[in-house]
Amino acid sequence: EVQLVQSGAEVKKPGESLKISCKGSGYSFTRNWIGWVRQMPGKGLEWMGIIYPGDSDTRYSPSFQGQVTISVDKSISTAYLQWSSLKASDTAMYYCARRSGDVPNWFDPWGQGTLVTVSS
Amino acid sequence: DIQMTQSPSSLSASVGDRVTITCRASQSVSSFLNWYQQRPGKAPKLLIYAASSLQSGVPSRFSGGGSGTDFTLTISSLQPEDSATYYCQQSYSTITFGQGTRLEIK
Numbered sequence: 001e002v003q004l005v006q007s008g009a010e011v012k013k014p015g016e017s018l019k020i021s022c023k024g025s026g027y028s029f030t031r032n033w034i035g036w037v038r039q040m041p042g043k044g045l046e047w048m049g050i051i052y053p054g055d056s057d058t059r060y061s062p063s064f065q066g067q068v069t070i071s072v073d074k075s076i077s078t079a080y081l082q083w084s085s086l087k088a089s090d091t092a093m094y095y096c097a098r099r100s101g102d103v104p105n106w107f108d109p110w111g112q113g114t115l116v117t118v119s120s
Numbered sequence: 121d122i123q124m125t126q127s128p129s130s131l132s133a134s135v136g137d138r139v140t141i142t143c144r145a146s147q148s149v150s151s152f153l154n155w156y157q158q159r160p161g162k163a164p165k166l167l168i169y170a171a172s173s174l175q176s177g178v179p180s181r182f183s184g185g186g187s188g189t190d191f192t193l194t195i196s197s198l199q200p201e202d203s204a205t206y207y208c209q210q211s212y213s214t215i216t217f218g219q220g221t222r223l224e225i226k
Contacts, residue, residue: 062121
């Protein structure tokens, strides 16, 4: 079974750093792009960026460029999303998802989500 | 960025009803259009990819149509478990999602 399992919920203070993870299993991890999606409380889905584990090629949404860093450790089939200095506005649920298909493409499956709460 | 606009933003329908949700792109996305279902407290789930292809395991009451700028998601006979928010998403250029359509069962 193809599965993405994300790290657990985090509670942080403004200015702190954070790295959350997304571990893939059940498929060849290096062959599919992994994307990250933000969902702020009560709001819709926002695409943040995507990484290709095979060569770490990374693309960011203009809205998130410079705000977060996406990385990968293919030796342990894990993608990461990190912040160097969190803000209260980073409070959200974050999902990873595997990009399937080539052209066109889609996201399937999705991880279960990681809730990040930033509060003083 | 390509803007995706869904209508309606919310709707309420009864079990057995036929329901259609519309997604309009600000420019052509060819058939690069996907639909997701998100139940409360859960991760999104792929329903339809490439505008009209039904994802494996998804009930056949779900169908997708359209191309270019106008797309539809139709549920032929609404079931209680279909209560959820539905999102369209284009993959033609920088990925964007519609704002979502909340579907409530009367």
